[in-house]
Amino acid sequence: MRLALDNVTVSYQRHPAVHHVSGGFAMGEATAIFGPNGAGKSTLLKAMVGALKPDQGKVTMEGMSRKDIAYLPQQSEIDRSLPVTVLELVATGLWHQSGPFGKLGRPGMGRALDALEQVGLADFAPRTIAALSSGQFQRVLFARILLQDARVILLDEPFNAMDAKTTHDLLQLVKRWQQEGRTVIAVLHDEEQVRQYFPHTLLLAREVVAWGDTRNVLTVDKLRRAVETAAHWQARAPICQTEGVEA
Ligand code: ADP
Ligand code: MG
16 A cells, blocks of 8 residues: 655645645554645645645555545634534545445444544534534544544644643544554644654645654754745745736
């Protein structure tokens, strides 16, 4: 199984957000994606799940397909006004088996309930998702990932604005996924979390600043270089061709 980026460039209105990124993810292990705001971290994950199309290069998958990837977007990108219950949302994790209009039946519902139980929210099954706190909602999204049973799990800032208990509990799931041999790739902002739970790090500032063992990547020098590179990109706002004017 292989998941790699081959010279991937992704742009918005011709402004590259991710620029010529190449490298392979360590399979069966955990990699953190680290970098300043606006470094292209979310954009890279979206390209990996096929939500954005690279304008150059490609995401290479060998021995796996998109169905093997579970993806948790940044919470700010999720519409919580949908009139669905907690159990229904978790059950969408089985869509790759049942199809969006397929019937889940009792076994499916049982598995969804079991996943909710594992994140400590079994009692919340019949509630609407709008009634949850952000920490509870994140637990529900983790339950959905549990149900998906994917070999590769992508998480975009999963612990952002989470309380300490939620962060701790969800980190235990990440640890378990690693022990089960799954590949976890997570955008994180907390250096300590990265050092403790993620043996590999991709340090991104639109381009790859460093990619390898966390100890060798999260050095003072490289972190400084990431900030400088990101600022450089921000300042010159490059564009591929003169077309349209952007702030
Ligand atoms: P990160 O997740 O590292 O904070 P993003 O991938 O969200 O970074 O963004 C990278 C760059 O792309 C930023 O300059 C951001 O403003 C820009 N960008 C992100 N999403 C869009 C979009 N939908 N339209 C235009 N520009 C975007
Ligand atoms: Mg982001």
